[in-house]
Amino acid sequence: MSIKVAIAGARGKMGTEAVHTVMKHEAMELVAVLDYKEIGTTLAELEQFPTTYEVPVYTDFARLVAETKPDVFVDLTNPHFVYERTKEALLHNIRPVVGTTGFTNEQLQELQDLAKDKKIGCIIAPNFAIGAILMMKFAKEASKYFPDVEIIEMHHDQKLDAPSGTGIKTAQMISEVRNAKQQGHPDEQETHTGARGAEYEGMRIHSVRLPGLVAHQQVLFGGTGELLTIRHDSYNRGSFMGGIAFCVEEVMKRESLIYGLENII
Ligand SMILES: NC(=O)C1=CN([C@@H]2O[C@H](COP(=O)(O)OP(=O)(O)OC[C@H]3O[C@@H](n4cnc5c(N)ncnc54)[C@H](OP(=O)(O)O)[C@@H]3O)[C@@H](O)[C@H]2O)C=CC1
Numbered sequence: 001m002s003i004k005v006a007i008a009g010a011r012g013k014m015g016t017e018a019v020h021t022v023m024k025h026e027a028m029e030l031v032a033v034l035d036y037k038e039i040g041t042t043l044a045e046l047e048q049f050p051t052t053y054e055v056p057v058y059t060d061f062a063r064l065v066a067e068t069k070p071d072v073f074v075d076l077t078n079p080h081f082v083y084e085r086t087k088e089a090l091l092h093n094i095r096p097v098v099g100t101t102g103f104t105n106e107q108l109q110e111l112q113d114l115a116k117d118k119k120i121g122c123i124i125a126p127n128f129a130i131g132a133i134l135m136m137k138f139a140k141e142a143s144k145y146f147p148d149v150e151i152i153e154m155h156h157d158q159k160l161d162a163p164s165g166t167g168i169k170t171a172q173m174i175s176e177v178r179n180a181k182q183q184g185h186p187d188e189q190e191t192h193t194g195a196r197g198a199e200y201e202g203m204r205i206h207s208v209r210l211p212g213l214v215a216h217q218q219v220l221f222g223g224t225g226e227l228l229t230i231r232h233d234s235y236n237r238g239s240f241m242g243g244i245a246f247c248v249e250e251v252m253k254r255e256s257l258i259y260g261l262e263n264i265i
């Protein structure tokens, strides 16, 4: 039996690709999309989709749930909206697969508790690309030997959140194994605010936003007379689709919240 999927953010850069991915997947059925504004009755009315995509569009989540009964809710929207909707999905016993970034630690903890109470799967993935997951794992390993590290994440200039979810996740993974260390000169001063980037447990995260970029990150490790650079590049959003399809299938088998694909690949 196919997995019934609903998607929020279907008009967006990631959502559009995700719609095609689910529509083409033989084990999945796209039963609905959720938008916050009136865009038509079905996806077939939007010019970026084929006229065969007669998937109903809803603006009311409760109605979407009642009428289409999805198993999985994929969220690819924006940081202002995602926490409440993920919570709502869990309360309706629908399994969230969330690519949207920008959760606070408190929000993640609350959702983790809720998924545990409900005994249903929820996957929150700051990055769906396999290469990015490996980049984070390798960076975690390297930081055991190189405690001086700076993260440079580079994205397109339409991105709303900074630092990126991947940048924060990388810093979190590194801080699980790295000996606490305040980097740089103890007396350093910024003559221009923000010059040293965002602080995360003594590490620095720098966010670059430029047209032409998609999603890129390098993690720099400095040692005596040497520099190690671990880098990943997503050149297009196809890089994330294998991860989304994997998560939609995987979340059906889980009974708790998973934050980061490194925990399940
Ligand atoms: N985990 C991962 O691997 C990846 C995660 N992302 C994340 O995914 C999210 C989306 O990225 P991207 O596709 O580039 O962004 P886009 O801005 O291209 O797409 C977001 C879409 O969501 C819509 N939207 C906004 N608010 C709502 C709402 N309340 N309900 C339904 N739809 C809504 C937007 O509409 P409108 O334009 O009208 O506001 C837009 O169509 C971001 O948080 C990004 O960081 C991105 C790439 C990979």
Ligand SMILES: O=C(O)C1=N[C@H](C(=O)O)C[C@H](O)C1
Pocket: 101, 126, 127, 128, 155, 159, 163, 164, 165, 166, 167, 214, 215, 216
């Ligand atoms: O907004 C994006 O584009 C991306 N967002 C995610 C993040 O914040 O890390 C994943 C990827 O970097 C692309």
